[in-house]
Structures are given as structure tokens and as C-alpha cells.
Amino acid sequence: MLAEKALDLVRELQRSLDGTLPPYNEDKIRQVLEEMQTLFDQNKDKAHFAAEGQTHLLSAIQLRHAAIRRNKRCLLAYLYNRLEQIKKMRWEFSSVLPSDVKYNLCEQEVQWFNQYNRLLANYMRSLGENGGLDLTQDMKPPKALYVLVRCLVDHGEFETQDGTTILLKKNSQHYLMRAECEHLIRQGILEHIVQ
Amino acid sequence: MAAYSVDLSTGNNYFDLNDILASQEKIPCIFNIAVEGLGYLDQSTPDPDIGVGTKLELPLWLAKYLHRDARGIVSVETPKTYREGYRQILAADPSVVDLHRLGPHFYLGGGKLALFNLPDIQDVLKTLLQTFQGRFRRIMDGSQNALHTDLTNQINMLDESERRLFAAGQRGLLEFQSWESRESEKLSTSSVVLNQRKRKWVGACRDSGD
Numbered sequence: 035m036l037a038e039k040a041l042d043l044v045r046e047l048q049r050s051l052d053g054t055l056p057p058y059n060e061d062k063i064r065q066v067l068e069e070m071q072t073l074f075d076q077n078k079d080k081a082h083f084a085a086e087g088q089t090h091l092l093s094a095i096q097l098r099h100a101a102i103r104r105n106k107r108c109l110l111a112y113l114y115n116r117l118e119q120i121k122k123m124r125w126e127f128s129s130v131l132p133s134d135v136k137y138n139l140c141e142q143e144v145q146w147f148n149q150y151n152r153l154l155a156n157y158m159r160s161l162g163e164n165g166g167l168d169l170t171q172d173m174k175p176p177k178a179l180y181v182l183v184r185c186l187v188d189h190g191e192f193e194t195q196d197g198t199t200i201l202l203k204k205n206s207q208h209y210l211m212r213a214e215c216e217h218l219i220r221q222g223i224l225e226h227i228v229q
Numbered sequence: 230m231a232a233y234s235v236d237l238s239t240g241n242n243y244f245d246l247n248d249i250l251a252s253q254e255k256i257p258c259i260f261n262i263a264v265e266g267l268g269y270l271d272q273s274t275p276d277p278d279i280g281v282g283t284k285l286e287l288p289l290w291l292a293k294y295l296h297r298d299a300r301g302i303v304s305v306e307t308p309k310t311y312r313e314g315y316r317q318i319l320a321a322d323p324s325v326v327d328l329h330r331l332g333p334h335f336y337l338g339g340g341k342l343a344l345f346n347l348p349d350i351q352d353v354l355k356t357l358l359q360t361f362q363g364r365f366r367r368i369m370d371g372s373q374n375a376l377h378t379d380l381t382n383q384i385n386m387l388d389e390s391e392r393r394l395f396a397a398g399q400r401g402l403l404e405f406q407s408w409e410s411r412e413s414e415k416l417s418t419s420s421v422v423l424n425q426r427k428r429k430w431v432g433a434c435r436d437s438g439d
Binding site for chain 1: 244246291426
């Protein structure tokens, strides 16, 4: 059947959009592009004859053209939805993606991610009076300036705003400024303890 | 926090994955014009061309393109699952029908039929609406009140858009519960990060031959 491979791509993406990003399926995309090229070449040949008056060829040309458009739609949707997912990850993981996520991106997607990062950073810097505003902070309305946190993994040394260095060791507990540790909590390094 | 919108799009979005999947549903078509060189679409004959009068099930996206009016390349018939027989079943009691088996995108695909000049399209669309009205109460009941019950049986019978609705209802209930127990002010690891970590962990197990 026509445009079957492109649909596979869409299915594959649809299955795994619950928070992860599947590897960029370069192989399949190439196959879809090849199918489109074949259909296009056939159409070009036939269009030549059709123009000379063999109108019975037109129906086949239309059918192939529909398949080309379908393939195009599937490919664009694949790329677009991946970008949306990468954008979401920028807000969840902060500006540095974990290596295994990065491994699943293609080169152009990495470029796009870096440019998005730059745009977002510039925008956040331009906000407010002095030094900008970090929009990725306070995803939930803050209730206290300081929060009690427990380390879930060995993270190493961490320098707070007032200059003291603390060691984030597994199972150690700290009383930190919320603004400083919110990112670490979102990334699963610290756990917020509510008393 | 996650947005509280339920994606029940009517399929006007070019990039919508669900819409693409729904437009893959098949519709019976009859060819009015011979199509040269595309006989491989019809696997029942070795003929290289599609002849006039050939009956084929084509996906909706293709039928929509080939079908303009009576003079189009194909003319279409109502798909079996939307015909009188099934409509009667749905009219009798919509809440017991397994819509997922009738077509995982029952509503979206059915809505797309409106693009064709089917003789019974008004009845089909009315059935779609009444089916949803009849089933909505149970969906809401199940997603809002049964937190600790196994609902797999009920969910299995829902079509894809109903499942999204169900999931949204359950998420709302869970978040209300966590607000009641003052869990919602607790900062937590984002779900994207958590899922990512689970995958990584599963992958690591597989690599070490576990």
C-alpha cells in the first residue's frame, strides 16, 4: 500500500510520546523520501504523455500525487512533533540534555535545540530590571524561601549564592534556598521533604 | 505544570498525529475510471491496471482526494461499521459496544465521512453524537469515582479520543487528591525525567543480559 512506511514513522512516534523521545529514524525517513522520489519520477514521465493528449493517464497521476502529499504530511508531522517534545524537554531538563536523550537526536535537531536555548536565554535576560528573570523557575507558586531537601544521588559539591560550598552526598539533608535547588529537584537529584 | 487541555481535536491540524492515524481508516470505493499502472494496490488480481468498477478499500486520505463528486475517480460507500446494522446496535445501547474494536478512531474517522456525499451521512453523524452522549456518563463516572478499582475492562472498550478524555478525568481526580493531602505544594521530579530514567534503567538491564 502507498505511504505505509510514513505511517509507520507516525505510529512509532505516537507510541513513545509519553515523556521520551525515540531515536531519530533516519533509515525509514530515507525510505519514505525514496518512495516519494519514485512516485514523482513516474508522474513526471506520465505527465509528459498526458500533456500530449493521453488523458487516460491523468487518474494515475492524481493517485500518485495524493500519495506524495500524504507522505509529505507524515514526514512533516514526525519532525514537528519531535521538535515539540524537544522543546518540552528544555523546560524539564534545563539547558543541558542528558547524554542518552541527546544520542536520539539528529544533527539538525541538536542545532535547533542550541538555537532555541540561545533564544530563550536572551529573552529571559531581557526581562525585568536587572539581570533578567528565570522563567523556568517557580513552576509551582512558592510558599517559603527555603526548603528542606534530601539528596537521592551523589551529586558532588554545590556552591550556594552566599558563597558557601556544600557537599551533596546521597541521603544527606540540607536546608537550601528554593530558587537554587528547584532545578535539581526537577531533575531528580534532590527530593523535597514536606513536614 | 501540565496544561489541562484534552486533545480532542476535530482534525483540522495538519501536524496532528491522531488525525493522521484516523485518516488511515478504510472506506469502500468503486473506481469510475481506469487507473493505469497501479494494479498493485489491488492484491486480488495480477492485472497491472485498476479497471473500471473495481471495488477496493482505500484509506480515507486517498479516497478524499480521488472523490470529488459523481464524476470523480472513485465513488464511495459508507464503511461497514457506520452502516444501518451497526447504527441500530449503537442506538440500542451505546455504552456496551466495544468502540475500540469497531475502529480505534471511531469518532474522528466517522467525522471525516462528512467530507463525502454519502446518502446516509446525516444519520451517521447523528449516531456519532448520540453514541458519545450515551457513553459520556459512564466515562465520567469511571474516571472520577473509581480510584482504586481495576478499570481495564472499561478502558478497553473506549475509542482513542474517549481514552484521552478518560485519562484527563483521572489525572484531575489524582491531582485533587494530592491537593487535599497537601502533596501538591511539594516540589517533585518532573515526569519526563522520571520516564527517561525508567527507560534507561530497562535498557541497562537488557544490555547486561538480564
